[in-house]
Amino acid sequence: MNEHISSAYDRDLEGITTLIMKMGGLVEEAILKAAKSLADRDVELAEEVREGDKVIDAIEIQINEEAARTIALRAPVSKDLRSVLTVLRLAASLERIGDYAKNIAKRTSVLVEMNPVNGSDAALRRMAREVEQMLKDTLDSYIRGDADLAEDVRQRDQEVDQMYNALFREFLTFMMEDPRNITACMHLHFMAKNIERMGDLTTNMAEQVIYQVTGEMPDEARPKGDKTAYVTDPS
Amino acid sequence: MNEHISSAYDRDLEGITTLIMKMGGLVEEAILKAAKSLADRDVELAEEVREGDKVIDAIEIQINEEAARTIALRAPVSKDLRSVLTVLRLAASLERIGDYAKNIAKRTSVLVEMNPVNGSDAALRRMAREVEQMLKDTLDSYIRGDADLAEDVRQRDQEVDQMYNALFREFLTFMMEDPRNITACMHLHFMAKNIERMGDLTTNMAEQVIYQVTGEMPDEARPKGDKTAYVTDPS
Numbered sequence: 001m002n003e004h005i006s007s008a009y010d011r012d013l014e015g016i017t018t019l020i021m022k023m024g025g026l027v028e029e030a031i032l033k034a035a036k037s038l039a040d041r042d043v044e045l046a047e048e049v050r051e052g053d054k055v056i057d058a059i060e061i062q063i064n065e066e067a068a069r070t071i072a073l074r075a076p077v078s079k080d081l082r083s084v085l086t087v088l089r090l091a092a093s094l095e096r097i098g099d100y101a102k103n104i105a106k107r108t109s110v111l112v113e114m115n116p117v118n119g120s121d122a123a124l125r126r127m128a129r130e131v132e133q134m135l136k137d138t139l140d141s142y143i144r145g146d147a148d149l150a151e152d153v154r155q156r157d158q159e160v161d162q163m164y165n166a167l168f169r170e171f172l173t174f175m176m177e178d179p180r181n182i183t184a185c186m187h188l189h190f191m192a193k194n195i196e197r198m199g200d201l202t203t204n205m206a207e208q209v210i211y212q213v214t215g216e217m218p219d220e221a222r223p224k225g226d227k228t229a230y231v232t233d234p235s
Numbered sequence: 236m237n238e239h240i241s242s243a244y245d246r247d248l249e250g251i252t253t254l255i256m257k258m259g260g261l262v263e264e265a266i267l268k269a270a271k272s273l274a275d276r277d278v279e280l281a282e283e284v285r286e287g288d289k290v291i292d293a294i295e296i297q298i299n300e301e302a303a304r305t306i307a308l309r310a311p312v313s314k315d316l317r318s319v320l321t322v323l324r325l326a327a328s329l330e331r332i333g334d335y336a337k338n339i340a341k342r343t344s345v346l347v348e349m350n351p352v353n354g355s356d357a358a359l360r361r362m363a364r365e366v367e368q369m370l371k372d373t374l375d376s377y378i379r380g381d382a383d384l385a386e387d388v389r390q391r392d393q394e395v396d397q398m399y400n401a402l403f404r405e406f407l408t409f410m411m412e413d414p415r416n417i418t419a420c421m422h423l424h425f426m427a428k429n430i431e432r433m434g435d436l437t438t439n440m441a442e443q444v445i446y447q448v449t450g451e452m453p454d455e456a457r458p459k460g461d462k463t464a465y466v467t468d469p470s
Binding site: 182 | 320422
């Protein structure tokens, strides 16, 4: 058989891959819009993010259905089967990242009523951009089968964790200085935690890509930078 | 063929089901131990939860491998394929629930240094028991193919969300009354949020079971009781 003719399986996988890249692009956009809606106190933009999440969820359902159909019709084995199962896991992670972006947008509508807290909006926006870039690179690493790029994303999660630690300590300080800051700080802190979790999920996806490309999960434990579980009182 | 002889596929699925029930039992135990370690300020028990999470993660990897092998060797289609894909999704949710229990245990080791905050330990323990019971029922509903029990679990997530709302407001009040409470309240609030997320994940699992048993995802939106995104200042 002419090896330039792709198999039915190859065409199916290409269709599913197109869907995951489409889903990934929408999630990247949701992350940036959620952060922008917060910084600009833009309630309409926040509402767009919330509506957009339905489209993201619908694509995940479509990916699940097409993956099941591909498995049933083409009976892929070994690497081909692993590719389909990988896409399912990536789609599930993307859906959760999209949910976190939506949760940030929900809180923006409440925060508009409150005074900004000392530069934290800008810090949150930086964290969000960092995570969006990690996601973009993870999706690229998947398309290109680039395990080195995926490993680089894994390492960058530490920077996101450090940004989160710094914000956490800042919030504790603001709250102690002035109890009127407490409610706003609680909401902002939620948002920071959501962005940090998006970073973790993106790192999970990068590990899936490494597994897909090399056949092995990365073994050394990923560097975990979130030390806030150990915070006692800030000095 | 004698229909009392189970197929090779049936035996494989039974093996994977046994693994998921084992994993589920360990996660239920982790939830209860994490909450107990907090209430009793028991650092050794918290450490057991953290160690136990490695076993939970290892079983998920095993389930993934056996599911891939079953798909490759038995080429299941339609309902049989859906069963295998369902197990993969349940295992991924269980692994995340286990992680949240571990995160609660991590914070217990820090909280032992701080004064208890007004009955919140007991409230957290009640929430954790509620979620553990939801998980137990979800796993039962899966084994028994009982979509009604799974639907009941979905509805109960609202109670967990309400317990969370009440705790969130209490924490805001305590922090405003006395800034020395702030650090302890932040940690306790994290734990409450983790338990609330465990409830959400358990509800996702219940929805998967409904899909598995009936062939359709439940359509009316699950009742979402977490209103904390809309909290302004407590009156």
